[in-house]
Amino acid sequence: MPVNVISAGIATTIQDMGRPGYYHLGIPMGGAMDRLALRAANLLVGNDEEAAGLESVFVGPELEFTEDAMVAVCGAELPPKVNGEPRATWTAFPVKAGQVLSFDFLKGGARAYIAISGGINTPAKLGSRSTYAIGALGGIDGRAVQPGDTLPLGKGAKPRSEGLSVPQKLRRGPGSPAELRVLPGLYWHRVTEQAQKDFFDDTWKVANEADRMGYRFQGGRKLEFVEREQPFGAGADPSNITDACYPYGSVQVPSGTEPIVLHRDAVSGGGYFMIGTVISADMDLIGQLQPHTPTRFVKVDMETALAARRDQAGTMNAIREALS
Amino acid sequence: MAKHEVKSPIPGTFYRKPAPDQPAFREVGDTVSRGDTIGLVEVMKTFHEIKADADGTISGFPIGDSEPVMAGQTIAELD
Numbered sequence: 001m002p003v004n005v006i007s008a009g010i011a012t013t014i015q016d017m018g019r020p021g022y023y024h025l026g027i028p029m030g031g032a033m034d035r036l037a038l039r040a041a042n043l044l045v046g047n048d049e050e051a052a053g054l055e056s057v058f059v060g061p062e063l064e065f066t067e068d069a070m071v072a073v074c075g076a077e078l079p080p081k082v083n084g085e086p087r088a089t090w091t092a093f094p095v096k097a098g099q100v101l102s103f104d105f106l107k108g109g110a111r112a113y114i115a116i117s118g119g120i121n122t123p124a125k126l127g128s129r130s131t132y133a134i135g136a137l138g139g140i141d142g143r144a145v146q147p148g149d150t151l152p153l154g155k156g157a158k159p160r161s162e163g164l165s166v167p168q169k170l171r172r173g174p175g176s177p178a179e180l181r182v183l184p185g186l187y188w189h190r191v192t193e194q195a196q197k198d199f200f201d202d203t204w205k206v207a208n209e210a211d212r213m214g215y216r217f218q219g220g221r222k223l224e225f226v227e228r229e230q231p232f233g234a235g236a237d238p239s240n241i242t243d244a245c246y247p248y249g250s251v252q253v254p255s256g257t258e259p260i261v262l263h264r265d266a267v268s269g270g271g272y273f274m275i276g277t278v279i280s281a282d283m284d285l286i287g288q289l290q291p292h293t294p295t296r297f298v299k300v301d302m303e304t305a306l307a308a309r310r311d312q313a314g315t316m317n318a319i320r321e322a323l324s
Numbered sequence: 325m326a327k328h329e330v331k332s333p334i335p336g337t338f339y340r341k342p343a344p345d346q347p348a349f350r351e352v353g354d355t356v357s358r359g360d361t362i363g364l365v366e367v368m369k370t371f372h373e374i375k376a377d378a379d380g381t382i383s384g385f386p387i388g389d390s391e392p393v394m395a396g397q398t399i400a401e402l403d
Binding site for chain 2: 208211
């Protein structure tokens with residue numbers, strides 16, 4: 001018995017933990033931009049934590065249920081409503097057959113993850129149900145959810161109690177300014193010492209060009225490059241390099257003006273230098289940044305990055321424990 | 325005192341004109357009907373039309389052209 005999509009918001013996609021293993025062929029891993037939020041939502045409704053749910057950006061969908069289910073909304077503060085009655089985020093609540101789940105205006109963050117008991121059971125493509133719209137892969141016919149779609153649900157969710165909730169201290173959202181930790185990368189030497197300092201001193205803000213592929217930032221000083229004769233195969237702009245692989249989280253700065261952090265639907269390679277890479281522990285946070293959010297990049301070393309990754313894994317373990 | 329506030333459901337940049345070289349969709353004093361486009365919000369490389377969700381006369385635009393808007397913020401006041 002499916003869930004009927006009445007309206008879809010502006011960009012609601014089916015996402016799970018993605019399809020790692022094809023990036024070398026140009027197919028990104030995709031998956032929830034804020035993975036911790038999707039995992040938490042799944043745990044709240046008794047699903048396998050890697051089950052597919054909905055990722056809604058800024059605006060929630062309207063969904064009509066044709067069977068009883070448990071639902072949880074984690075990540076952005078996008079207040080859910082059942083037949084118009086408000087429900088809490090980060091908390092399991094029941095939706096009965098015939099009821100409609102809708103959402104109020106966004107109060108904070110950018111992406112809400114909607115888990116439904118049983119998980120969304122669309123066909124997996126290359127091992128994942130995640131929607132990679134640019135490649136027309138996964139989801140429903142490789143695209144975002146549309147009005148009139150029906151979302152098939154799986155079975156086997158463990159029973160979960162209404163009101164089960166992720167403790168407040170384990171919910172992570174961006175501060176103001178948001179801070180993204182960056183490990184300087186292979187091309188660090190390409191910008192001047194002054195530019196290396198400015199990049200981390202300046203407060204940037206999220207541009208409107210911010211989506212699953214990458215997040216663009218504006219407002220910091222232009223980066224100056226160390227002069228060199230451009231190598232064979234590199235374009236004429238000093239920000240160009242001979243084509244190279246782009247890691248997830250890598251920060252390219254075309255012409256030295258507006259940094260772009262590549263995210264889950266990243267392009268796998270190209271000819272822009274990368275000043276560094278946002279550490280894996282802060283990737284989830286990027287998915288919760290609204291346009292115009294003031295943001296600082298914080299320089300870290302590998303040791304700090306690995307410690308942060310352990311902390312992030314610890315937070316996830318604490319959520320698992322709290323919800324078990 | 326405005327009787328009704330038209331809010332943007334999405335964050336982004338608010339525009340009162342359909343294109344930079346064109347006049348604004350609506351001016352203060354214009355009457356609008358439910359469903360009329362009042363402005364655009366640009367986000368994620370897309371422009372979204374913000375439509376009036378009530379009938380009325382526009383008494384003010386609290387957010388200027390090309391200014392940032394947050395989700396749930398009022399973009400036009402109707403009397």
